[in-house]
Amino acid sequence: MRIVVTGAAGRLGRTLVQRLAADGHRTTGVDLAAPRDRAAGAEHVVLGLDDRAGLAAAFDGADAVVHLAAMMSWNPAELTDMFRVNVLGTAHVADAAATAGARLVHASSGEVYPEIKPDYQPLDEEHPRNPASLYGLTKKLDEDIVDFYRRTRGLRAVVLRFSHFQDAAELLDERGFFSGPRFFLHRRIEQQRGFGNDAMVAALLPHAVEGETRLLLSRGSDGTPFRMGILDTRDLASGVIAAIGTPEADGEAIGIGADDSVGFDALVPEMAKRTGLGYADVALPAPAVHYTTSNRKARDLLGFVPEWPIDRMLDEAVAARAARLG
Amino acid sequence: MRIVVTGAAGRLGRTLVQRLAADGHRTTGVDLAAPRDRAAGAEHVVLGLDDRAGLAAAFDGADAVVHLAAMMSWNPAELTDMFRVNVLGTAHVADAAATAGARLVHASSGEVYPEIKPDYQPLDEEHPRNPASLYGLTKKLDEDIVDFYRRTRGLRAVVLRFSHFQDAAELLDERGFFSGPRFFLHRRIEQQRGFGNDAMVAALLPHAVEGETRLLLSRGSDGTPFRMGILDTRDLASGVIAAIGTPEADGEAIGIGADDSVGFDALVPEMAKRTGLGYADVALPAPAVHYTTSNRKARDLLGFVPEWPIDRMLDEAVAARAARLG
Numbered sequence: 001m002r003i004v005v006t007g008a009a010g011r012l013g014r015t016l017v018q019r020l021a022a023d024g025h026r027t028t029g030v031d032l033a034a035p036r037d038r039a040a041g042a043e044h045v046v047l048g049l050d051d052r053a054g055l056a057a058a059f060d061g062a063d064a065v066v067h068l069a070a071m072m073s074w075n076p077a078e079l080t081d082m083f084r085v086n087v088l089g090t091a092h093v094a095d096a097a098a099t100a101g102a103r104l105v106h107a108s109s110g111e112v113y114p115e116i117k118p119d120y121q122p123l124d125e126e127h128p129r130n131p132a133s134l135y136g137l138t139k140k141l142d143e144d145i146v147d148f149y150r151r152t153r154g155l156r157a158v159v160l161r162f163s164h165f166q167d168a169a170e171l172l173d174e175r176g177f178f179s180g181p182r183f184f185l186h187r188r189i190e191q192q193r194g195f196g197n198d199a200m201v202a203a204l205l206p207h208a209v210e211g212e213t214r215l216l217l218s219r220g221s222d223g224t225p226f227r228m229g230i231l232d233t234r235d236l237a238s239g240v241i242a243a244i245g246t247p248e249a250d251g252e253a254i255g256i257g258a259d260d261s262v263g264f265d266a267l268v269p270e271m272a273k274r275t276g277l278g279y280a281d282v283a284l285p286a287p288a289v290h291y292t293t294s295n296r297k298a299r300d301l302l303g304f305v306p307e308w309p310i311d312r313m314l315d316e317a318v319a320a321r322a323a324r325l326g
Numbered sequence: 327m328r329i330v331v332t333g334a335a336g337r338l339g340r341t342l343v344q345r346l347a348a349d350g351h352r353t354t355g356v357d358l359a360a361p362r363d364r365a366a367g368a369e370h371v372v373l374g375l376d377d378r379a380g381l382a383a384a385f386d387g388a389d390a391v392v393h394l395a396a397m398m399s400w401n402p403a404e405l406t407d408m409f410r411v412n413v414l415g416t417a418h419v420a421d422a423a424a425t426a427g428a429r430l431v432h433a434s435s436g437e438v439y440p441e442i443k444p445d446y447q448p449l450d451e452e453h454p455r456n457p458a459s460l461y462g463l464t465k466k467l468d469e470d471i472v473d474f475y476r477r478t479r480g481l482r483a484v485v486l487r488f489s490h491f492q493d494a495a496e497l498l499d500e501r502g503f504f505s506g507p508r509f510f511l512h513r514r515i516e517q518q519r520g521f522g523n524d525a526m527v528a529a530l531l532p533h534a535v536e537g538e539t540r541l542l543l544s545r546g547s548d549g550t551p552f553r554m555g556i557l558d559t560r561d562l563a564s565g566v567i568a569a570i571g572t573p574e575a576d577g578e579a580i581g582i583g584a585d586d587s588v589g590f591d592a593l594v595p596e597m598a599k600r601t602g603l604g605y606a607d608v609a610l611p612a613p614a615v616h617y618t619t620s621n622r623k624a625r626d627l628l629g630f631v632p633e634w635p636i637d638r639m640l641d642e643a644v645a646a647r648a649a650r651l652g
Binding site: 050052076079080083084087088091092095130131132134137140141144145148151152 | 376378402405406409410413414417418421456457458460463466467470471474477478
C-alpha cells in the first residue's frame, strides 16, 4: 500500500514509518521537520498542515493517510496555535484525504473524555465526550470534522483515541516531554512556573533539595495517588498498523491504551529503588489524575494486545538512564 | 448594562447595536470595519477575532457579549478562512468572555442541522446536529467550544440557532448577499459559476434572457418547490435582546426563525406580480431546500413572537426596490 503519515517526525510517527517501510509499504512521512532518524526506504516531505496544496500533492494516490500531526500542549496561553494546528489542520487533512479518495486513520485522544474526572471507570468509547482540557477539546472537534467528511464526502475513516503513550527509554529521562514533569520534581516545578500555576509551585517547592535530582510521587489533594495507563510507543504503532489493515472498523471510534493502569504509589518507589534516586511524596492542590481505560473494543475489532507492560518498559528505562548518565 | 456586540457592522449587528443604544445600554461594537451607519451613543472598536488582547480590552467590564461575528460562505474553497474566523475566533471570544466574567449570547445557526435534508419537520432543538455544509460544521464546533467554556471556566452562555433572516428592504435587491442569488436568475448563475458548479450553471443558463432581469423560482430535481422561513432582521434583533434579558436560558440552545416558512411557488409569482418582473421556474439538479423550523422553545423561554411576517416584509421590499430604481 501507499501510506502517508502526518506527524512523521514525532515519537509515534518515527516508529510507525519505520515499521511500515520495513513491512514493504510505500511510505511518505509529512512533518514540519525531517525526522531525526530517517527510515530506510521511506520518503519524507517537509510541510505544515496549513499548506493545502502540499497536502493534496502528498496524498495523491495514497491508499491510506494516518493523521498523527498535532500540537500537544496543556498551556492555555497556546490556545491559538492548538486550534490552528489541531482543528484547522485536521480540516485540511480530512478535506485532502476525501479529495484523494484515501482512507483516514485519525489519531484522536483519550482527552476527549474528562480523564481527570471520569463518570465511570474503566473509561470506554461510550463515555460522554466532555473534555476537561483545551487539548482534549481540539481533539473532540477533530473527531466531528472527520465525521462531517464521512457523511458529506464519503471519506472512509476510523478514529483511534490514544491514551497516554511513551517511549520506554524516556520514562526515566528528566528532559522527556511527558516523563520529565511527571516523575521529576524539579521539572514539574519548572513546568508549573511556565503555566503560571503559583499554587502548584508553592506545594512542590518545599520538597526540592538543592543539587539533588528527586523523583515525584503525585497525589491528589485528598491523598489519592495518581494512577494512569502508560502504553509503549511500539505497542501503539502495532495498534495503528492493525487499524490500517481493518477497513471494517471505518466509522468507529476506538480507544487504545495500556491494558493496565499503574498507581504512582507503586511505580515511583520502584523507580526510586532501581535508580537510587530519592522521591518526594506530595499531595498537590488539585484532584488526582486517576483513571483506567478499556482496551476491549481495540482487542475485539483490531486484535490489539500490548506486548510491553510497565515492568518491561521500566527495565528498558533504567538501562537507558544508566547509559545516558554514562 | 454594558454590552459588547461582535460583528457589529453586519446586518444584524447594526440593527442590534442601534436598538441597545436606544434602550440606554452602554454598547460597544466590535468588527473588522466601522459600521456604515454608526448608532448614536454606541462605541465601536475596529478589531478582528484574532486579536486576543483587543478582545480582552473590549470585553473588560462587560455584562454581556453578543457574539455575531462570523464568516458566512458556502464556497468550499474558503474552508480555511471559515475555520479561522468562526472556529478559532469563537474560541478567542469564549475565552475572553470567560476571563471577563461576561455572559455570552452566542449566535449559532440552523445549519448545525442538515436543513436541506432534515430527519423530521418542523426542525427543533432535539434534531441531531449533523450539518450538511462546512459553514454549519463550523457552527456546530462553535457550540461545543462554548459548552467547553461553560463546563470548565464557568462561562454563562446561551446559544441561539438563527434560521435564515433578511432585511426586508433587500429581499428584492439583486445585489443582496442572500436574496440576489436566491431570487434573481442572473445572480444565481454568477454565484454558481464562482463555486465551479457546472451542472447548476447548465440547468440555469437556458432560462436567462439577454438584457432582462428575471426572478427565479427554484425547485428540487423532483419538482419540489423550495420552502424555508425568512425572518426579518428586526425580529431577530428582538430575539437576541430577549436572550440578553433572560439569564435563566443559560445552558440552552434555542432556535429562532420565522413562525412560518414560505414556499417559493407562492412567493416568487407574488414577487413577480408586485415588481412586474418575469420569472423562470427551474428544476435544479439538486434536492430542494424545503424545511420549516420550530419557534416553540424561543416562544416559551424568551417570549419570542415575530412581528414581520413575509407579506409585511414584501410590502417593504417592493417599496425599497421601487425607490432604488428611482
